[in-house]
Amino acid sequence: MGKPQLGQPRIVIVGGGAGGLELATRLGDKYGRKGKLDVTLIERNRTHVWKPKLHEIAAGSMDISAHEVDYLAQSYWHGFRYRVGDMIGIDRDRRQVQVAPYFDTEGREVTPKRSFDYDVLVIAIGSQNNDFGTPGVVNHAIKLESQADARRFHERMVNACIRAHAQSSPLGAHQLKVAIIGAGATGVELAAELHRTTREVVAYGLDQVDPQKDIRITLIEAADRVLPALPERVSKETEKLLARLGVNVLAGAKVSEVGADHVSLTDGRAIPAELIVWAAGIKAPDFLKDIAGLETNRINQLVVRPTLQTTRDDGIFAIGDCSACSWGERGNIPPRAQAAHQQASHLYSQIPRYLRGDPIKHYKYRDFGSLVSLGEFSTVGSMMGALVGGNLVFAGIFARMMYLSLYKMHEHALHGSVKVSLDTLARLITRRTEPHVKLH
Incomplete structure (x- = not known):
């Protein structure tokens, strides 16, 4: 793509997750290639992986190189621009997005602080885990929020298996034990994947480790059952499968503190663990709270109208996990990949209408x-x-x-x-x- 043409509407999408990248790709294919729209995607990562796949990366059951999408290549092939960086502010009067400097792993500046002009801004930066201020989570637990988190957990898991095999003394009480806090979809899926992959790792010559005796996975949930957001029948079926795998499920167990080698519960129990994953609760990133005077809720999500426009600025839209869109009496639309996909499809058809000055249709969530x-x-x-x-x-x-x-x-x-x-x-x-x- 060449330089933006004078008068060409500028669409800036912040966040290259499922919704943001799909929207940029489709707008670029239809309008960007023809010079009808100038579409820019701002994202701090260099590659994209579908977030529901992070537990597979962490467990080692997915080859990330076969599934990741290079943003720069995707933008070149599909008629939009990719710019690396983190959004740090919005100037609504000037219609500009402010992006922080980007540094490489050695601390050298790659790009300076920059601003990008927009006619339409779409915020799609997703969510992160909510630790509710629980002591020790930041220092001792891993949150599966990014590819880097998943890779770090996987490396620690493999190293733990190799370490256990190499030592001559008996395994410590916490070794080769994994505690997963939060039995939503991520926690349950990670527990099941780890049951298989830890045994496969050990099978590649680490014969000093006895999988049945030494490897222990504990799933901790504050609610009275796993998958509390899903129907009870699904929860019961899942618990039966987890029990067959030997996963220790602790429902109705609230965490009071996370230590270096254990998880403390409010009832006084301590669960030994070498690897601890926090997969409970979600919130939008903290910097979104009241950004540029936009309305946010208690978990930092941008409050949007049925059109997906923010309540205080018609030119700013929000989709995916970082948006709070009403679902009537059922509360807000749940933070699921299918919602981000549907919202991206909706904006793909509605942004051109907005730019023409036509009325925008309301988004209706279809729960599959x-x-x-x-x-x-x-x-x-x-x-x-x-x-x-x-x-x-x-x-x-x-x-x-x-x-x-x-x-x-x-x-x-x-x-x-x-x-x-x-x-x-x-x-x-x-x-x-x-x-x-x-x-x-």
């Missing part, structure tokens, strides 16, 4: 249910609740196929059917010639 993958063991979920007047609960191979189709929908939005088909075939071939778990 929820699916939770338990790795290669099973998938459980509820689907089409709104269509059948209740919850259709199911498990097994059909649920697994539906879960995989959600990811394929995301890939199709980014790459089209031809590339997705070829990439899928390549992954199937590669999986037959390489270890099924990442060993480094």
Whole structure:
């Protein structure tokens, strides 16, 4: 793409997650290539991975190189611009987004502090875990919020297995024990994946470790059941599967503190653990709180109208986990990948209407249910609740196929059917010639 043309409407999208990247790609394909819109995506990371896949990276069951999307290449192929950096402010009067300097891993400045002009601003920066101020979380727990977090956990997991194999003395009380705090989708999926991948890592010659005796995964949930946001039947089915895997589930257990090698509960129990993951609660990033005078809620989400426009500025939209969009009597639309996908599709059709001065249609969330993958063991979920007047609960191979189709929908939005088909075939071939778990 060349330089922006005079009078060309400027669309700035902040955040390259599922919703932001899909929107930039589709707007770039239809309007950016033809010079009708100047589309810019601002994102601090260099590559994109679908966030629901982070638990697979952490467990080592997914080869990230086969799934990550390079932002610079994606922008070149699809008619938009990618600019690296973190948004640190918005000047609503000048219609500018302020972006912080970007530094490499050695501390050298790559790009200076910059400002980007916009006619339409879309904020899609996602969410992060909410630790509710629990002591010790920041220092001793890993939050799976980014690729870097997932890689760090995986490296520590493999090192823990190698360390346990190499030592001559008996394993300590906390060694090869993992505590996952939060039994929502991320926590449950990570527990199931870790059950398999830790055993596969040990099987590659670490014969001093006894998986049945030495490896222990504990899932801690403050609510009275796992997957508390999903129907109770889904929760019960999931607990049965986790029990068969040997995952220790502690429901109704509230965490009071996280230590270097244990998790303390409010009832006085201490759960020993070498690796601790915090996967409970969500909130939007703290810097969004009242940014540029925009309305936010108690978890920093930008409050939006049914049009997805922020309540105090028609030219600023918010989608995905960082937005608070009403779902009537049921509260706000849940922070799910399907919501971000739907909202990106909605804005793709409505932004041109806004620029023409036409009325913008309201966004209506369509709930297709929820699916939770338990790795290669099973998938459980509820689907089409709104269509059948209740919850259709199911498990097994059909649920697994539906879960995989959600990811394929995301890939199709980014790459089209031809590339997705070829990439899928390549992954199937590669999986037959390489270890099924990442060993480094």
